Amino acid sequence: MPRPRPLIAGNWKMHGTLAEAQALACGVVACDAAAELLVCPPFPHLHPVAAALAGSAVALGGQDCHHAAKGAHTGDVSAWMLRDLGASYVILGHSERRADHAESDALVQAKAVAAIAAGLRPIICVGETLAQREAGQAEPVVAGQLAGSLPPGFAEAGGVVAYEPVWAIGTGRTPTEADIAALHASLRAEVLRLCGAQGAGLRLLYGGSVKPGNAKAILALADVNGALVGGAALMAADFLAIAAAAA
Numbered sequence: 296m297p298r299p300r301p302l303i304a305g306n307w308k309m310h311g312t313l314a315e316a317q318a319l320a321c322g323v324v325a326c327d328a329a330a331e332l333l334v335c336p337p338f339p340h341l342h343p344v345a346a347a348l349a350g351s352a353v354a355l356g357g358q359d360c361h362h363a364a365k366g367a368h369t370g371d372v373s374a375w376m377l378r379d380l381g382a383s384y385v386i387l388g389h390s391e392r393r394a395d396h397a398e399s400d401a402l403v404q405a406k407a408v409a410a411i412a413a414g415l416r417p418i419i420c421v422g423e424t425l426a427q428r429e430a431g432q433a434e435p436v437v438a439g440q441l442a443g444s445l446p447p448g449f450a451e452a453g454g455v456v457a458y459e460p461v462w463a464i465g466t467g468r469t470p471t472e473a474d475i476a477a478l479h480a481s482l483r484a485e486v487l488r489l490c491g492a493q494g495a496g497l498r499l500l501y502g503g504s505v506k507p508g509n510a511k512a513i514l515a516l517a518d519v520n521g522a523l524v525g526g527a528a529l530m531a532a533d534f535l536a537i538a539a540a541a542a
């Protein structure tokens with residue numbers, strides 16, 4: 296099977312003013328990367344960023360959604376609202392949400408069901424802590440998260456899995472290339488087990504301190520089909536350099 300088209304996704308997390316978000320979006324659209332590009336701004340910036348991306352090939356995504364389609368859920372945002380604003384993806388189960396909001400695999404799965412129902416492609420995040428890695432538990436931990444988080448119909452809906460070792464996020468540390476390759480090989484085996492043959496074409500992203508300087512080596516690894524980028528996605532030049540490394 297040919298390698299899937301890489302996806303380079305920028306997670307802007309809770310950073311920036313509206314003016315900075317608009318400027319960043321304008322910087323990112325000035326690009327014709329071979330990879331698919333996606334930006335995921337904070338909720339208040341989604342609408343103006345959608346306007347800045349209009350007519351470009353850069354996709355828009357949310358950083359989370361509620362598992363219900365609508366209702367009395369103060370402070371939450373539904374998958375339908377994201378779709379209505381022009382989003383096509385939503386990040387779910389990021390380790391920061393799992394930690395900050397005690398999100399379980401079951402809740403992430405319920406959110407993914409809602410996302411698919413709204414026509415969004417879920418990007419489900421998994422990854423081990425440093426203690427789990429040092430205990431030799433990275434692969435079983437990630438396999439357990441996948442089994443608990445992936446909903447039925449995930450591959451058919453264009454779902455994406457992002458492997459983000461918690462200890463690599465925002466730290467400047469990354470696993471060795473051999474460790475990323477081994478983990479992604481185990482991810483591929485798991486998605487084939489969970490999703491059947493459709494799992495062969497499902498994109499597996501690596502995330503955690505991806506920078507212009509290490510992107511080419513990471514993105515060249517087997518079963519790495521793109522990157523989920525945090526800090527380096529806040530500078531258009533760095534994000535585009537990572538995108539160029541995926542060619």
Ligand SMILES: O=C[C@H](O)COP(=O)(O)O
Pocket residue numbers: 306389459463464465466467502503504505523524525526527
């Ligand atoms: O969602 C993105 C990741 O958490 C990676 O963040 P980072 O590139 O700043 O390490």
